[in-house]
Amino acid sequence: MSADTVPDESTRVPDAGDDVLVVRSLVRRFGGITAVDDVSFRIGQGETYGLLGPNGAGKTTTISMVAGLIRADSGATLVNGREMGPDRVDVKHHIGLVPQNLAIYPDLTGRENLRYFGRLQRLGREALDRRVDEVLELIGLTDRAGDLTKEYSGGMKRRLNIGIGLLHQPRLLILDEPTVGVDPQSRHAILESVEALSVEGMAVLYTTHYMEEAERLCDRIGIIDEGRIQAEGSRDELVRLTGGVDHIRLNGSGDIDVAADALRELPEVEQVDADRRTLYLTVRDAPTAVARIVTSATRAGLSLTDVEITRPDLESVFLHLTGKALRD
Missing domain, CATH: 3.40.50.300 (P-loop containing nucleotide triphosphate hydrolases)
Known part of the structure; x- marks a missing residue:
């Protein structure tokens, strides 16, 4: 044919x-x-x-x-x-x-x-x-x-x-x-x-x-x-499939513990960990949540110097599914 x-x-x-x-x-x-x-x-x-x-x-x-x-x-x-x-x-x-x-x-x-x-x-x-x-x-x-x-x-x-x-x-x-x-x-x-x-x-x-x-x-x-x-x-x-959570890191000066307590009250924040100058947040839909998080941290007396958002990607999915990196 x-x-x-x-x-x-x-x-x-x-x-x-x-x-x-x-x-x-x-x-x-x-x-x-x-x-x-x-x-x-x-x-x-x-x-x-x-x-x-x-x-x-x-x-x-x-x-x-x-x-x-x-x-x-x-x-x-x-x-x-x-x-x-x-x-x-x-x-x-x-x-x-x-x-x-x-x-x-x-x-x-x-x-x-x-x-x-x-x-x-x-x-x-x-x-x-x-x-x-x-x-x-x-x-x-x-x-x-x-x-x-x-x-x-x-x-x-x-x-x-x-x-x-x-x-x-x-x-x-x-x-x-x-x-x-x-x-x-x-x-x-x-x-x-x-x-x-x-x-x-x-x-x-x-x-x-x-x-x-x-x-x-x-x-x-x-x-x-x-x-x-x-x-x-x-x-x-x-x-x-990875759980779909995002991570936000806040760097700044002020009372970190007070800011951490304020952020834990926000419904979109699932977890807050703190060290001397940094807060580590686990959140849902970070691009939507970040403005409210920054406002809340600032009102709690934290003077921010840096905000970083990390979202899961397909590399994270591949690692989650197979237990190895995509390029292994």
């Missing part, structure tokens, strides 16, 4: 709903090692879903099954309600895959690379010209489109790699660690490009071991370790 063949609607799975991607109980073994163990998740239209975990957690094996590059030992992947597999060329047409390894030709210009891969996707001449210009604008390479890609920086090559995956306007874009090895400026440009995709209604599956990327980009996050999804939800839902 050719890539531009319209899939038979009868192959749709009725209970897939409106999700662009449904992953059900995927398992993949390599010899005696279970690389992916009963992984399930869903991604809706316009949603960015992150698989967050350390190297070797099973992220790349999972997306290889999702993209139909390798076959699952058990479980199923549905794209647009149709089952994916290595032989399902019609379903693969709805996916754009951006692998970790660059898939560009160094002796072609950026524009020539895009045109070449667009022709592989069977885009007509007018549609191809339009999409190449649109993609170059999206990935921020319009002014370098005529340069050979062997002259590009690592970050520019990564952005072009993403552009190639976008050309045929897939329903689902899969990005496997797209910022690995790039400089901070290029990394920021890549993240901005990914942020724009959900606005266009594209579903995005984003794998990373960078906590800050998952927090910035993803509507929902699956924390994966040792081949299993340990927890799933929005950033705030996951943080609540």
Whole structure:
């Protein structure tokens, strides 16, 4: 079946709903090692879903099954309600895959690379010209489109790699660690490009071991370790697994003990510890509570010199779930 063949609607799975991607109980073994163990998740239209975990957690094996590059030992992947597999060329047409390894030709210009891969996707001449210009604008390479890609920086090559995956306007874009090895400026440009995709209604599956990327980009996050999804939800839902408390540190001069007693009376303050010049508070929703806390401490005679808020993050969640740091 050719890539531009319209899939038979009868192959749709009725209970897939409106999700662009449904992953059900995927398992993949390599010899005696279970690389992916009963992984399930869903991604809706316009949603960015992150698989967050350390190297070797099973992220790349999972997306290889999702993209139909390798076959699952058990479980199923549905794209647009149709089952994916290595032989399902019609379903693969709805996916754009951006692998970790660059898939560009160094002796072609950026524009020539895009045109070449667009022709592989069977885009007509007018549609191809339009999409190449649109993609170059999206990935921020319009002014370098005529340069050979062997002259590009690592970050520019990564952005072009993403552009190639976008050309045929897939329903689902899969990005496997797209910022690995790039400089901070290029990394920021890549993240901005990914942020724009959900606005266009594209579903995005984003794998990373960078906590800050998952927090910035993803509507929902699956924390994966040792081949299993340990927890799933929005950033705030996951943080609540740790107990969801924040910490505020107040430095100042005055009667610390009197200020501590006053702060213990506030309903949002769960615990107060004090030393000679510092108060350590455990609170709920520190950004909302901090103004009242500062006012109360000041009225109790404390002259503040510094206020610091610490909130739990996905690193805290990973440590809570697995007993180890995200980058161990």
